[in-house]
Amino acid sequence: MVTSIETQLGWRTAMFVVGAMILLIYIPIALFVIRLPKNGYVAAHEGSPQIDVNHLSQSDNHAISLLNALKTSQFWSLFGIFGFCILCLGLIITHLVPFARDTGISPMSAASLLTTMGLCSIAGRLTAGFLSDRIGASRVLFCGLLLQGVMILWLSWMNSLGMFYFFAFLFGISYGGNLVMIPRLTASIFGVKYMGAIYGSLSVADGIGFAIGPVLAGYLFDISGSYNEAFLITAVGVFLAVSLTFALRNKR
Numbered sequence: 400m401v402t403s404i405e406t407q408l409g410w411r412t413a414m415f416v417v418g419a420m421i422l423l424i425y426i427p428i429a430l431f432v433i434r435l436p437k438n439g440y441v442a443a444h445e446g447s448p449q450i451d452v453n454h455l456s457q458s459d460n461h462a463i464s465l466l467n468a469l470k471t472s473q474f475w476s477l478f479g480i481f482g483f484c485i486l487c488l489g490l491i492i493t494h495l496v497p498f499a500r501d502t503g504i505s506p507m508s509a510a511s512l513l514t515t516m517g518l519c520s521i522a523g524r525l526t527a528g529f530l531s532d533r534i535g536a537s538r539v540l541f542c543g544l545l546l547q548g549v550m551i552l553w554l555s556w557m558n559s560l561g562m563f564y565f566f567a568f569l570f571g572i573s574y575g576g577n578l579v580m581i582p583r584l585t586a587s588i589f590g591v592k593y594m595g596a597i598y599g600s601l602s603v604a605d606g607i608g609f610a611i612g613p614v615l616a617g618y619l620f621d622i623s624g625s626y627n628e629a630f631l632i633t634a635v636g637v638f639l640a641v642s643l644t645f646a647l648r649n650k651r
Contacts, residue, residue, distance in 0.1 A: 519571025
C-alpha cells in the first residue's frame with residue numbers, strides 16, 4: 400500500500416499516510432490495553448522463595464529479580480539470541496526490497512515481499528505457540544533460528560520472484576515464531592513478577608541488533624557491491640544464536 404502511494408503521490412505523502420494511520424488506529428487501540436489485573440486475579444509464580452539462580456529447574460515456583468537474572472547464563476543467552484535474531488530481521492526489512500530490485504524484480508513486487516513476510520509471521524507466531532506447549536519453547540526456538548539462518552544463506556542464490564516469495568514465506572514463519580518464544584522463555588525461566596524489568600532489559604539487544612544489521616549490510620554493500628558478505632556474516636550470527644538455545648534446553 401505504501402509503495403503504491405509513494406509511486407503515485409511521492410514519499411512525503413506516503414509517510415503522512417503512515418503517520419495518520421498510527422495516530423488514528425494504533426493509539427486508540429493501545430488505550431484498551433489492560434495494564435493491571437483486576438482485584439482477585441493474581442499472576443502465576445508470584446511467590447519468591449530462595450533459589451539458586453545458577454541451578455534453575457522447570458519445577459521451581461519462582462520469581463527472580465532483575466539483579467539475580469543478570470547473574471544467570473540463561474539471561475545472557477536470551478540476550479544474545481534476541482540481538483542476533485533482530486540483527487537479521489533489521490537487515491532483511493531494510494535491504495530485502497533494494498536487493499530484490501537489483502535482481503530485476505519490479506518495485507511493487509519487491510515491496511509485496513515484506514507484506515508476505517508479515518502475513519506469514521502471523522502463522523509463525525500461532526504455530527510456534529501451539530508447538531511450544533507440546534515440545535517446549537527452547538526446541539521451537541532452536542528450529543526457528545536454524546530455519547532463519549538457512550534462509551539468509553539461501554538469499555545469495557535468489558534469481559527469480561518465485562524464489563523471493565518462497566524466502567518471504569519461510570523467513571516470515573521463522574522470525575514470527577522466534578519473537579514469540581523469547582518472552583515465553585523469559586517468563587518460564589524467571590517468572591512473571593519481574594517480567595517487565597527483565598524483558599525490558601533483554602529488549603536492549605533488540606535495539607542493538609536493529610542498529611547494527613542494516614548499517615552493516617549497507618556498509619558491506621558499498622565496499623563490495625554485493626550483499627553476499629552481509630548475508631554470510633548475518634547467518635553466522637544466527638547460527639551462534641542457535642547454539643545459545645542449548646543453555647535453555649531444560650525450559651519448556
